[in-house]
Amino acid sequence: MTAPNTATPLSLYVHVPFCASRCGYCDFNTYTATELGEGVRRDTFHEHLIAEIHQAAGQLATNHQVDTVFFGGGTPTLLGADALNQLLASIKDNFDLAPGVEVTTEANPDSVDRRMLDDLKQGGFTRISFGMQSSAPHVLATLERTHTPGASSSAAKAARAAGFKHINLDLIYGTPGESDEDLQHSLDEVLAAGVDHVSAYSLIVEPGTALARRVQRGEVPTPDDDVAADRYELIDDCLTAAGFDWYEVSNWAKPNAECRHNIAYWRNAAWWGIGPGAHGHLEGRRWWNVKHPHTYAQRVSAGLSPMAEEEFLTADQRSLENLMLGLRMKAGISLDAFPSNDDAIAALTEQGLLDPAALELEPSRLALTRRGRLMADHVVRTLAA
């Protein structure tokens, strides 16, 4: 199939809501075998996802071309290479795929081996992202991660050997009990693994998680924002020195190794979310699916839409979203698409949060300084006020 030149790029997200065990800090829509309950089988779940892929293709106007696909979770690799490849094949059958399409899957270092990586590469996956989080055993223990230290870099090396050019490692910093040295060791391991992309997130204690309960009981101290800010700068220094460049607040990449799928989110492009709890966005309409895999499976099996809710954004809301998403990126935002607020811009520039160099380069472009990256939400609130 050849796409017409006017085709709108589309991104597809596929949510796999399963994990082998639940990490203490995680509030994602994912379920362990015991949490899942009766009525849903992990080994046939991809069939429900394929059913929604069919639905989506049927509903979508034809002039879209899929530029990126991202399998997230949960732990997509728990489905096995065959199921993941079947899902990708179904996408190819139902959508128009762009040449050079980016296909990523998240993976737990424990749930992949060389053979699986070979199979995924064979099936058309181009990128793989491992949740490493830390190399320090006591930090992994606080996070209740099951993998052993070193597993992530081994997995990354195996992925490279299998032919994956684009590999990401996720880090979590600011975990109570983590020292600067612990973080430095984690970064050393990341660099030694030879990956081309790093995402680093400060630990957030999400309400309702096991970690939140432990903090409340006083077993674990609350993560300190000042420490997190120091660690962020340490990460940025270290990765920059190693040839990475930040392109979004929490993401660094080697040249041309940015994750195109995530960039689509930050540019507020069009995407469709497949799977329980997945979100989609098409031109100011946002919607999301029912969260529980069982309800989801029932809906799609019956030929019904799994959508739970939708919202149609006002012009103000779209503008606020463009601001809050665009400003997270190194490229920043163009003021042409945004009602400018000269006083706020001047104040934020004076506070060292907006980069005057970006303004000089292109008078209508706003971008964050490094201090501004850590204060991005404040900058957005000030500009939007």
Next chain:
Amino acid sequence: MTHPPAGGAWLPGATDPAVIRNFCIIAHIDHGKSTLADRMLQITGVVDDRSMRAQYLDRMDIERERGITIKSQAVRLPYEAGDGRTYVLNLIDTPGHVDFTYEVSRSLAACEGAILLVDAAQGIEAQTLANLYLALENELQIIPVLNKIDLPAAQPEKYAAELAHIIGCQPEDVLKVSAKTGEGVAELLQTAVDLIPAPIGDADAPARAMIFDSVYDTYRGVVTYVRVIDGRIGTRDRVAMMSTGAVHELLEVGAISPEPTPAQGLGVGEVGYLITGVKDVRQSRVGDTITTANKGATEALGGYRDPKPMVFSGLYPIDGSDYPILRDALDRLKLNDAALNYEPETSLALGFGFRCGFLGLLHLEIVRERLEREFNLDLISTAPNVIYDVVMEDGKALTVTNPSEFPDGKVAIVTEPIVKATVILPSEFVGTVMELCQGRRGTLLGMDYLSEDRVELRYTLPLAEIVFDFFDQLKSRTRGYASLDYEPSGEQDADLVKVDILLHGDPVDAFSAIVHKEKAYSYGVAMAQKLKELIPRQQFEVPIQAAIGSRVIARENIRAIRKDVLAKCYGGDVSRKRKLLEKQKEGKKRMKMVGRVEVPQEAFIAALSTSEPAGKK
């Protein structure tokens, strides 16, 4: 059970003073005054059992809920005594709180007798004692009564001895009743008829009646309660207020029995109400003398006094757009509250509000509660303060009712109001309470044992110290067993300074306080620490300073915020994050700017809250 006899002696305006008995009940809250009044209404037959509701005479919801009587009322009860004659008992209700001492004194002045009602399980409390002294000053016949004798915890012998000791009678003279069951109440009424003197007055003299209460009614205008001393006030008279000379038509004269019942007039010794059509209780003031406009009296009855506010506080709507509602609400409350004073005030920190003057802390609290409840307002009140007279070194004098008005220049003398305070407490707490009073610049005047384990302490204290959480401290140090009463006792010079709180160099008017020099440091440190906890981190470091003039006495720093960003923002996070930002934008509107510092409304409320007036007294 008796019923009002038809015609004759029963009708107001035609009652022989010899059968009139005017009395009030002096009691602490919860000692059963309202319940006793309910029994009297039933026994005398003015309220039948079916329409009886608990605490019949307490009209406002707040009164009923809090068990306190704010506004007094008078009820006329027929009572057939042992001698076969029908007597007219006028039961005059009295407000039971320290803030309303003047109103109490006027109610007492309308009576010849007082029932001293004390809980047989708790003994006499400080306010009761203070009101008893007032009654003795007015030469009232005291009838000591122990209530709640049906309670298992009652100790009638012990407290009968205590009462006998205080008023100088025999323990056997103390009546014992249960207002709840009605036991002993008929005997009490007979005793009142026997012991309380009949009123004496000159029926042929020009009319003179004392106003002892004045209540605004939406439908009738102001209802004025009076006790006629001399002469007669009839429905055809026009009346004059002797303090102002203002003349009013009389629309209605009558007595409450227990609903308002119009009559032809009120004669010597009688108690009843007048309606003149005025719309504001300020035109019909408690303590004033009413006479007839034609051939009226030339000399007023003694004891009239303008209500004088003692405690001041700024009231501000939390939502600035509620300001007009607050203004209208105060205008409405003022109709029924001659002691409420207010004028518009602007605070840098809190916006537009009113500086209000109150008789005391309870008065403040009642007004605030009514504003919030009846007018649906959310209010911030600044820390209450008293009135100061300041003389500058250049001889200029000024009066300060708001710390922000305290002059910055060279101050020669500051005088502050002082009070005589009485604390009644179990003897085991004497040490800790003396320590408290000493710490609040108190001077011990005397100490008496009321019984072997109950002590009366008398102190002179600055009113400002009482206004600042004294009652809370007293209650917590005595596990709630102490009671407090105080009355104004003049002024004294004091070494007072104004402590300002500066945020990033800018003074915050709402946090300024006038404190004793020796306490300035601890006030400054405590306030700076509290604000450090309450004010969120800003883009820049924010020093919080406490200062006397230009001298900084305490300092804290709020470090600059370094991180305000969500770590992750992918497709599924967008809606949630946008909603969070929208909410935060709304929250930003509730921020007050103090110079460059954003202070959430909540921080002001929390910072001012510990010095909020104490609860129910």
